[in-house]
Amino acid sequence: MDKPKTFFNEMIGNGTPRAPYAKYGSWFSAQNGDRLAQKSQEAEGFFRRAGITFNVYGQADAEERLIPFDLVPRILSNSEWTKLAKGVEQRVRAINAFLHDIYNRQEILRAGVVPTRLIAQNDAFLPQMMDFVPPGGVYTHIVGTDIVRTGADEFFVLEDNARTPSGVSYMLENRETMLQMFPELFSQIKVQRVSDYPKNLRASLEASAPPNCEGRPFVVVLTPGIHNSAYYEHSFLADQMGVELVEGHDLRIVDGKIAVRTTRGYRTVDVIYRRVDDDFLDPLTFNPTSMLGVPGIMDVYRAGNITIANAPGTGVADDKAIYSYMPQIVEFYTGEKAILKNVETHRCSEPEALKYVLDNLADLVVKEVHGSGGYGMLVGPAASRQEIEDFRAKLKARPANYIAQPTLSLSTVPIFTDAGLAPRHVDLRPFALMSPGSVDIAPGGLTRVALTEGSLVVNSSQGGGTKDTWVLED
């Protein structure tokens, strides 16, 4: 890198800890490094024994890996968080309203705010969802908004994950681990609780049950199975909520409703928190070879006899081309300016933007419109000349498949290393729960950290780690 950048360090400003880190900083400076190193080892042992692992795709033997956990928390003040949470809530409400509109009257297209082709040519748009409103009008029961920071007051939304965002189990397990390792910290520093998340998730899913549901709604988590990369999280959430974890072959349609095979016979299911992608949900409607879903579930859904969370077709709201219109989308549905900023985004489908991107590949981050997990992207400043040229060819072949953004000067939070504290880039994924009445956001979220010095890629599939995220009481 030719031009050295300075990055906002969330812990240390002008050589002393910033206000949210004041108490932690003085605790840390009193610690013995060897003891912390030992604690760090213990944490790894705990994660291994508890089986908090993920499977890596594309490897011959389905090897399970740990997501490295760093013991230095990422700390936000209550006021920083309050503003963030408001921004996330606004954005989540706007996305839900957008989905309702897109699948019904399409006023935003008629008003010319979002180009029709972005919907019509979008693989994530499901015609099967047209003229149908899910129970309670909720499309996005769970949203994980990826947020990055570049300065004291500079927060940007990087991505709106409105399909099946993952990572919340790490938010919860990281906190449990910290409580076990450093109980004394939590008696000195008042941190807002995240442990209500499973209870709130269940309440939120129950509140979205079909109106004709009798008694307490029966909720299940639908997983693709033990070989899925996020299986641990699926089982963890089912366990924490106290609901059943099912696979497609446990479910079938009985008397027009979805039912699950229990030891006592088939029992009606009211709400499915599915961690199976749209495409695999119903082999009769979508991918006919899918063994992961339930044949005919879309008919049951449209008849109003089951709640699917998140609703099929929500992906149309979180791809990166739609993302570039989010400020307008927020304003269109809420009548307010967006509280959280968008990252400047060049849509390569537009000739002028494409030219700019091709001319500046070395300085930009280029992403697939439908990509996720850090796969298939180009980080210009970190790429070799060859990698840039290879990517240029791909970009020219299918420009509409890509968007480009400037490389942001992501904030850093220190991690604990053998040589002491060392700054690393982080992002933040708070988790929002939406039910017919309300939006509830767990205070904190998942902080992902790029463990390699200078790296901006925080994805766990690309060698990122995680931190406990604290929101202070005051």
Add this chain to the structure above:
Amino acid sequence: MLGKTAGGLYWMFRGLERAENTARLIEAGFRIALTRSSDPTSDWQSVIVTSAQQGAYLAQYDTYTSQNVCDFLLREPSNPSSVLSVVKAARDNARLVRTALTTEVWCAVNETWMVLTELLKKPIAEEDVPQTLEAIRQQSALVRGALHGTMLRNDIYNFCRLGTFIERADSTARIIDVKYHALLPSPSFVGSRLDNVQWEMVLRSVSGHRSFRHAVEGEYNAANIVQFLMLDARFPRSLAFCAAAIVENLDLLAQDYGGESRSLAAAQAMLGRCAGRDVSSIFEEGLHEYTTQILRDLTMLGAMIEQQYRFIQ
């Protein structure tokens, strides 16, 4: 609970029991080959035969040596009954039924898998065999302890226990069946060295050699050993004990679920065949015929439970 979950629990505990039984069997073979035998090859052959895996073993090896047998039974990945394979399968089942297990039980199974995978990575040197077998037994005890100490006594627990006792009964019955020649009371052989070795092997295979001496007043002979292994309701690996435990768990399930239980009726019939009867009546019926029937009953009972509680579609 889900039918799939019930099946996962049942098979998970069958697997863990099988791992433990295999360790006992090898331990017995090892001990006898070291201390009593003039013909170690046939002792190791007997271990393979008892584990009912002669065909698969001979497809891979020509000779019966301690190294080959230990490798095959402990760590051969292509052998679905090797300890490594069954522990891996048990852990996969535990992941599948994670929500039905307490954290303690899950962590114990996961740790078992981690420890044994590491331990069985490389061929086991002769001097390391005892501690390897010890580790297998210890890990089993860890899981069992977590199960007893932390799980609710409900249908989940009952399915776990059914897996354990059906596998255990099957193992004990098979051991007796393989050795039934040696266990037939035949005046001409009584007291011969050969019989004594065989009997010790049988008792050691079920970790019953010590218990036998404490519990049984009578002399060390075939009839008493058969009586102990089959009919003694105090010995936790006897058929009578296992059958009673199977009945108990099926009965609790039947009370919980209501209605008629075919598998309970079948288990009660089996219990009738191995409790409260005289050992001489078994010899009259024919020891081999008797154990064959028990093995058949167990297979049928397993299938019945699977169907009654909807393990699969």
